[in-house]
Structure formats: structure tokens, C-alpha cells
Amino acid sequence: MAIISQLLATFVSCASALSMSPMFPYFTKEFDLNDTQLLLLTGVCILAFAYANFIIVPCSNIFGRRTTFLAFTAISIASYIWQARATSYPSLLVARVLNGIGAATNETIPVQTIAEMFFLHERGRWMMAYFSTTSLGAYLGPVISGNITQRFGWRSFFWLSMALTCFNFLTILICYPETKYRRDYEWELRQACDLSLPSEKTPNDITPPVDVPCKGFFPTQTTPTIPEKGSPSRTQFALWQSPDPRWKAFLLRDILTPVRVCIYPIIFWAGATVAGTGNVILLWNLTESTVLSAPPYNFTPSEVGYSNFSFVVGVVIGLVTAGPLSDWVAMKATSRNNGIYEAEMRLFALIPFFAIFLVSVLVGAFAISHLWPWPVILVVGYGLSGLFSAAIASIAVAYAVDCYKPISGEIMIVVIVVRNTCGFSMSYWFALTVGPLVLGLLVYWFGKRLRVLTRNSSVHLRGE
Numbered sequence: 001m002a003i004i005s006q007l008l009a010t011f012v013s014c015a016s017a018l019s020m021s022p023m024f025p026y027f028t029k030e031f032d033l034n035d036t037q038l039l040l041l042t043g044v045c046i047l048a049f050a051y052a053n054f055i056i057v058p059c060s061n062i063f064g065r066r067t068t069f070l071a072f073t074a075i076s077i078a079s080y081i082w083q084a085r086a087t088s089y090p091s092l093l094v095a096r097v098l099n100g101i102g103a104a105t106n107e108t109i110p111v112q113t114i115a116e117m118f119f120l121h122e123r124g125r126w127m128m129a130y131f132s133t134t135s136l137g138a139y140l141g142p143v144i145s146g147n148i149t150q151r152f153g154w155r156s157f158f159w160l161s162m163a164l165t166c167f168n169f170l171t172i173l174i175c176y177p178e179t180k181y182r183r184d185y186e187w188e189l190r191q192a193c194d195l196s197l198p199s200e201k202t203p204n205d206i207t208p209p210v211d212v213p214c215k216g217f218f219p220t221q222t223t224p225t226i227p228e229k230g231s232p233s234r235t236q237f238a239l240w241q242s243p244d245p246r247w248k249a250f251l252l253r254d255i256l257t258p259v260r261v262c263i264y265p266i267i268f269w270a271g272a273t274v275a276g277t278g279n280v281i282l283l284w285n286l287t288e289s290t291v292l293s294a295p296p297y298n299f300t301p302s303e304v305g306y307s308n309f310s311f312v313v314g315v316v317i318g319l320v321t322a323g324p325l326s327d328w329v330a331m332k333a334t335s336r337n338n339g340i341y342e343a344e345m346r347l348f349a350l351i352p353f354f355a356i357f358l359v360s361v362l363v364g365a366f367a368i369s370h371l372w373p374w375p376v377i378l379v380v381g382y383g384l385s386g387l388f389s390a391a392i393a394s395i396a397v398a399y400a401v402d403c404y405k406p407i408s409g410e411i412m413i414v415v416i417v418v419r420n421t422c423g424f425s426m427s428y429w430f431a432l433t434v435g436p437l438v439l440g441l442l443v444y445w446f447g448k449r450l451r452v453l454t455r456n457s458s459v460h461l462r463g464e
Contacts, residue, residue, distance in 0.1 A: 001175040003117065003126060006069075006110045007133045009168040013076060013103035014137025015144060016161035017045050021285075022146030022305065023154045031089040041096050048100025050413075050420035053108045057409040058254035060109055064241035066178045069105050073169045076102030080162035084155045106134075108412040115401050115408040116179040121327050123401065124346065128323030128394040132315050135390045138281075139311040146305045177232035178241060258413040261404070261459065265450045267411055269443050270400040271418035272436035277389040278419050280361060281311070284382055287368075297374050310378040314386025322391030325349050326398060343402040344447040347440060349395050353388045354437050360384035392437070403451055407459045 020027075024038045031037075060068040079102050082095035114126045148157045244250060261267050288307060292299040299307070326349040333345035364381025366372070397415060401408045443450075 002177060002179070003110070003113060003129075005168070005171040005175040006106075006113060007129060008171060009069075009073065009165075010106040010110055010130065010133045011137040012161065012164045012168055013106045014134050015141030016076075016080065016158075016165070017049070017099050017103050017141075018042065018138045019141035019145035019157070020045075022142050023149050023157070026149060026154045027089075027092075031092070033089060037089060040093065044093060045096045045100035045103075046420045048097050049104050049107060050417045052101040052104035053409075053413045053416060054255055054258065056105055057108055057258075057413060058251050060105075060112065060409060061180070061250050061254055062243050062247040064178045064180050065109050065112060066172070066176055066236070067239070067241050069109050069172055069176070070169065070239070072102050072105040073165060073172065074102075077162055077165050077169065078102070080158045080165060084158035084162065107416045108409045111397065111401070111412045112409045113179050115405055116181070120341065120402065121331050124326030124330065124349075124394065124398050125323030127398040127401075128319055128326065128390065131390040131394040131397075132319040135281075135315045135386065136312060139308045139315070139386065143305050143308055146302070173239075177236035178238075179236075254410065257407060257410045257459065258417070261407065261410060262414045262418075264404075264454055266403050266443065266447060267400050267414050268418070269436060269439055270396040270411065271415040273396040273440065274393040274415050275419040275422040276436045277357070277392045279422060280357075280385055281389050284311075284364070284385060288382075291368055291377070292374065296371060299374075307378055307382065310382035311386035314383040314388075315390050318387040318389075318391040322349070322353065322394060325352075326395050342448060343399055343451070344444050346395060346399050346402065347444045347447070350392060350437070350440055353391045353395070354440070356384050356388045357392065357437065360388065396440075399447075403447075404459055406461065410459075 020042045079099040086092035145157045289304050292304050329349040330346045334341040367376040400411050
């Protein structure tokens with residue numbers, strides 16, 4: 001219930017914030033705008049999506065995930081009211097910035113929640129569910145906004161967005177408890193030491209063998225038992241969480257950490273990979289109207305909008321395959337490695353999606369340039385793109401979170417900033433799409449060495 005309520009909020013925020021293109025003719029008619037001004041309505045929201053998380057992540061660490069999510073959801077509600085009542089272009093543009101700020105929680109807090117709530121062998125499928133939700137919002141949003149705008153006017157779409165976001169506010173309020181928890185580092189170390197002991201003991205095995213590295217760490221303390229069942233406390237559902245007493249240190253740390261870790265090779269690779277796959281989708285979206293409305297296809301505007309269902313079908317197929325595949329590959333490789341998990345094992349799951357990536361981009365490009373039948377464009381170009389985009393993004397981010405779990409929020413800041421900045425300024429560069437995935441082979445071979453280089457980093461101690 002906790003994660004599904006967040007995924008619903010993510011879908012609504014993405015569908016509402018990224019559905020401006022069908023409304024462009026109506027904005028032009030009412031406010032007399034040029035192409036640059038129209039594109040800014042989406043561009044400023046995308047940038048606010050990314051950079052607002054420099055404030056959101058520190059707030060989520062100081063005040064908690066729940067309080068932060070509710071506060072920024074309220075900002076989203078206010079932004080939709082503002083957009084629906086805007087009477088000038090500058091007013092609408094400022095409201096779009098506010099919309100991006102309010103919706104930005106859906107870029108980081110769900111990933112933090114997944115890292116905190118789910119075990120390693122579950123993380124891949126829920127990460128895939130998250131990225132599928134963002135993709136479905138981006139693909140279905142224009143279809144919804146186009147039909148509503150055509151029938152009831154563009155302001156009605158923002159009133160609908162406001163109503164749905166109010167519903168999301170209630171579901172988060174009722175279903176999502178606080179998941180931020182400060183764990184006892186010594187307790188975690190005792191658990192690790194306990195797991196390192198032999199599983200079967202004879203009467204002579206009264207003390208651990210001398211070669212157990214943990215021996216002597218806690219000679220007088222006993223390992224606490226782990227309850228098999230539990231439920232959130234009433235405190236976790238409070239509207240207001242007392243700020244962490246270390247909030248001053250958190251504020252500076254969480255603002256500077258994304259800048260610091262963006263040069264970590266693994267985290268930067270994850271961001272570049274997500275940006276690359278996202279730019280392919282952006283390329284198809286920006287060109288679909290020009291390509292499909294022209295001869296020999298001659299699609300009507302509504303038919304162009306409905307072509308986005310090709311992406312949706314691909315995302316759904318990816319949702320039921322990529323997440324379980326990622327987790328299965330990680331667990332299978334772990335069992336073959338005598339039960340020792342290495343984060344790079346998850347990267348094996350990228351292989352089939354890399355092949356699908358190449359087929360989609362190359363066949364789709366040839367189909368457009370040589371005017372092949374439209375089903376080839378929709379099925380191979382668009383459909384396969386929907387399949388691989390969310391799948392590759394989820395695997396890359398799950399790998400980065402496996403490597404640096406205590407800073408899952410900061411990882412998403414880097415990923416979103418790289419993705420949205422590239423999408424805003426360099427969305428047509430082929431090297432930005434395929435290049436990071438080619439580097440994935442080097443990450444697999446040298447990922448462990450790269451992690452060793454940052455083994456003494458303080459980010460590993462964030463969860464204590």
C-alpha cells in the first residue's frame with residue numbers, strides 16, 4: 001500500500017506535468033506565443049523537476065519522507081490551480097516552474113522508499129515498477145490532455161490534475177508511513193558477524209573459530225532477535241516528524257553530496273545511461289507528428305496521439321519481464337558465486353535489452369528515412385523503445401543503489417539532473433544514447449575496482 005500509493009502519485013504528476021504539447025495550439029491562440037515560448041512551458045518544468053531535488057532530498061532526510069512528500073504534493077495542488085486560472089503567459093510560465101518543483105518529489109522519494117522497504121532480491125522489480133510508472137505517465141498524459149483539451153478546453157485538464165493530486169494526497173496520508181529509520185550500526189555489524197559463523201554447530205563449537213574476522217568485536221553483547229512480523233507505529237503516520245537533531249549537518253551534506261558523487265564512475269554511468277535511453281523516447285516524441293502526419297501515412301492529429309499506445313504496450317511488457325529478470329539474474333549469479341553477492345551481477349540483465357535497443361533505434365531510423373509501412377515504425381521503433389527505456393533505466397539505477405544504498409536519494413538527483421539537462425539541450429546526440437550502454441561492459445568488468453576506490457567514502461555510513 002505504501003509503495004503503490006507513491007506510484008499512483010508518480011503517474012499523475014508525470015502525466016500532468018509532461019502533457020503540454022497537445023495544448024500548444026490553444027496556448028498560441030490565447031496568448032500569441034512563438035515556438036520557443038511554447039517549448040519553454042515544458043522545458044522549465046523539466047529543469048525544475050531535476051534541480052528542486054537539491055532541496056527535497058535534504059528535507060526528506062531532516063523532516064522525513066512522509067512530511068516532505070505531503071508538503072510538496074500540496075505545492076503541486078496549488079500549481080494546478082494557478083495554471084488553470086492563468087491569464088497571461090508569464091503567469092502560466094511561473095506556474096509551470098512551481099508545478100515542476102511540487103512534482104519533483106516523485107523523482108527521488110519513491111526510490112528512497114524502495115531502497116528502505118525492500119530486500120535486494122526484490123529491488124529490481126519495484127525499481128522497474130517505478131520507472132514504468134513514470135514512462136506510462138509521460139506516454140498516456142498527452143493522449144489524455146489532447147482529448148480533454150479538444151472537448152472541454154485546456155484549463156479543464158489542470159482542474160482534473162488538481163483533483164487527482166488531491167486524491168493522491170489522501171492516499172499518501174492514509175497509506176504511506178514514515179520509512180526513514182536510523183539503524184544502529186553496531187546492531188548491523190553484529191548481524192553481519194552472526195551470519196559469518198558456521199550454520200551448523202556441534203557441542204564442541206562453543207566459541208567461534210579464530211579465523212572469523214568479526215571475533216572480538218562485541219564480546220559482551222548478545223545479538224538481538226529479529227521479529228518476523230511488524231507494523232508501522234502511530235508515530236510513523238504523524239503529519240509532522242520532529243526534525244533530525246543533526247539537521248544543520250544534513251542540510252550542507254545533502255546539498256553537496258550529489259555534486260561530490262556525480263564524479264563517482266558508477267553513479268555517473270547510471271545517470272548517463274538513463275539519459276541516453278530517455279533521449280531516444282524524446283526523439284520519437286518530438287518527431288512523431290512530423291513523420292506520421294505527412295505522406296504516405298497521413299495520420300490525423302488524434303491518430304498521432306494514439307500512436308503513443310505503442311510505447312505503453314512496450315512499457316507493460318518490460319514491466320512484467322525486466323524487473324523479475326534483473327532480480328533472477330542477481331540471485332542466480334549469487335548462488336553460483338557460493339552465496340556471495342556482487343553488485344555487478346545485476347548488469348547481466350542488460351544484455352537482452354541492449355540488443356532490443358539497437359534493433360529499435362536502427363530499424364526505426366531506417367523505417368522513417370525510407371518510408372517503410374507505419375506498423376514497422378509503431379511496433380519496432382516506438383514499441384521496443386517503450387520496452388527497453390524503463391527496463392535499462394531500472395537496472396542501471398538498481399545497480400547504483402546496490403553499490404551506494406545509503407545515498408539512494410542523492411543518486412537519483414544525479415540521474416535526474418543528467419537526464420533532464422541532456423534532454424533539454426542535447427536530445428539528438430546518438431553518442432548520448434548508445435555510448436553509456438557500451439560503457440556498461442567496462443562497468444561490469446571494472447565495477448568492483450571502482451567501488452573499491454570509494455570504499456572509505458563516508459556515504460556508506462549514511463544509514464547509521
